[in-house]
Amino acid sequence: MGECLQATAIETKLRELMRISGSLEPALATRLEEIWRWIEQMKPGKLMQKKLLMGFLLEVIQDAEVWLALKPLTDAERESFLHQIPPPVRYWYEYLFPRWFTEQDNKFYIWKQKLRSGEFSQDDAEVIDVIAQNIKSRQGSVVQRYVADFSMATDAIVSSPTGKPLCVQVTSMSDEFSEYKYEEWKRTLQAWEIERGIFVSYNPGKEAFVRELVNVVLHNSNHLADYKYLKFSF
Structure with a gap:
């Protein structure tokens, strides 16, 4: 009840x-x-x-x-x-969330039906959670939202202790097959006028990839220029 x-x-x-x-x-x-x-x-x-x-x-x-x-x-x-409040939280409330409800979301009608029918799976959820925990353990900040994931191709919005918000997409798809997904990801970020992002494809069998990925995320939070969308493979 x-x-x-x-x-x-x-x-x-x-x-x-x-x-x-x-x-x-x-x-x-x-x-x-x-x-x-x-x-x-x-x-x-x-x-x-x-x-x-x-x-x-x-x-x-x-x-x-x-x-x-x-x-x-x-x-x-x-x-x-x-x-x-932490930079990623501010970025969400000040910029991305209002953009979502004021702008047309071309993906919303697709993913809301899949969400209702239970078709969605979060294959990388555990890895993303581990990455988020590692970023927080290094005094960084992380925001995760379903809207950001489904509509904005963003698994997490992150920042280092002194950096700027950075949108991150993570996939276990091999580098050989991830190029199309990367280009689609970049177009999505540009459509939402997200200024900075990194796309990461990883090999689940590589033990050290989480530490390496977190280093890349924190570094780019501090140093990545605006209107840059980088791709990394681990």
């Missing part, structure tokens, strides 16, 4: 956020309504079985709440808050 109530609460929360954003940010209200209409016919028990879908919905609700809390602030108040 508790799980069903939780799923019901998600739909209630979406409607509440639609109402609040209707006056503060109509574009966000439109996106939330699109999401709500997408799930409104699903029974709560069925919704709870879709773990990735539930994760996406909870993320969107959280991000909408934070963004709507920032919206009424003065510029100085908003800047003060954003200055206190």
Whole structure:
């Protein structure tokens, strides 16, 4: 019963956020309504079985709440808050999240159906989690979002302790076959006007690749120039 109530609460929360954003940010209200209409016919028990879908919905609700809390602030108040949070988090709320709900997302209609039907698999999820833990252990910062993954070809937004946000895509596809995926990734980042990114193909059998990859990520957070999209293989 508790799980069903939780799923019901998600739909209630979406409607509440639609109402609040209707006056503060109509574009966000439109996106939330699109999401709500997408799930409104699903029974709560069925919704709870879709773990990735539930994760996406909870993320969107959280991000909408934070963004709507920032919206009424003065510029100085908003800047003060954003200055206190890690660079990737700031980049998400200040730039990428609002771009997602104000711009057309050509991939949304595709992945939301796959997410609902359970077709998505996160083959590299464990590796990405290990990479994220290693970056954090070196005082770096990491943000992961389903929207960034599915629509913006970004497994994680990262930064070193003193660097700038960097969008990272990781794949176990061999270097020989990853060139097309790299070009597609670069086009996606450019379409969203993401200024910097690195694409990494790795060999799961190579023991040291996580350490090497983390070194590359932290280095490029500090040094990669704007409008650069680099490819690495480990």
